[in-house]
Amino acid sequence: MDAIIELxxxxxxxxxxxxxxxxxxxxxxxxxYSITDIKDISKRKSTVSQNFSIPADKxxxxxxxxxxxxxxxxxxxPSKKTPAYLLVNxxxxxxxxxxxxxxxxxxxIPVSYDVVVY
Numbered sequence: 375m376d377a378i379i380e381l382x383x384x385x386x387x388x389x390x391x392x393x394x395x396x397x398x399x400x401x402x403x404x405x406x407y408s409i410t411d412i413k414d415i416s417k418r419k420s421t422v423s424q425n426f427s428i429p430a431d432k433x434x435x436x437x438x439x440x441x442x443x444x445x446x447x448x449x450x451x452p453s454k455k456t457p458a459y460l461l462v463n464x465x466x467x468x469x470x471x472x473x474x475x476x477x478x479x480x481x482x483i484p485v486s487y488d489v490v491v492y
Contacts, residue, residue, distance in 0.1 A: 379403060380461040381428075381491075383437055383472055393437045395458075395472075401426055403460070403491075425475060430484035438474065438487060458491055 381403075384392035397403075403426050428434055455471030468491060476488040 377462050378464070380464075381458065381472070382461070383456050383458045393433070395428055395437060396431055396433050398427065398429055398486075425488050425490050427478070427486040427488055430477070430486050434487065435484065455492060460491065 379397060381395040381397060382393065383395060403424075455473045458470060458472035459466055460468035471492045473490055473492065474487055475490055477484055478486045478488065
C-alpha cells in the first residue's frame with residue numbers, strides 16, 4: 375500500500391492552516407533527521423529534506439502568492455521560511471518550515487517550484 379503524503383503551509387502552531395500544497399505524487403520526499411548533541415550546541419544540526427518539486431498549478435500558485443509574476447502583490451516572501459507540516463497516512467511526521475528555492479518557468483508560464491522543508 376502506498377503512503378498518502380500531504381504537505382501543508384502555515385502549520386498547526388500558527389493556528390491557521392493556509393492550505394494544502396499539491397504534490398506531483400510520484401516524487402519521493404526524503405527527510406534526514408538528526409540527533410542534537412547536547413554537549414556542544416554549536417554542532418547542532420536541523421532536520422532537512424532533499425530539494426523536491428511541486429507543481430505550479432492553480433492551488434499552489436495561490437498558496438505561494440503568484441510569486442512567479444513580477445507584477446503581483448505577493449504576500450509570500452521567498453527569502454523567508456514559511457511554517458509547514460508534513461503528514462504521512464494522516465500522521466504528522468514533520469513540523470517545521472518550507473522554503474522556496476526556485477521557480478521553473480517555460481514560455482513565461484510557471485511549470486514547477488523547487489522547495490525544501492526544514
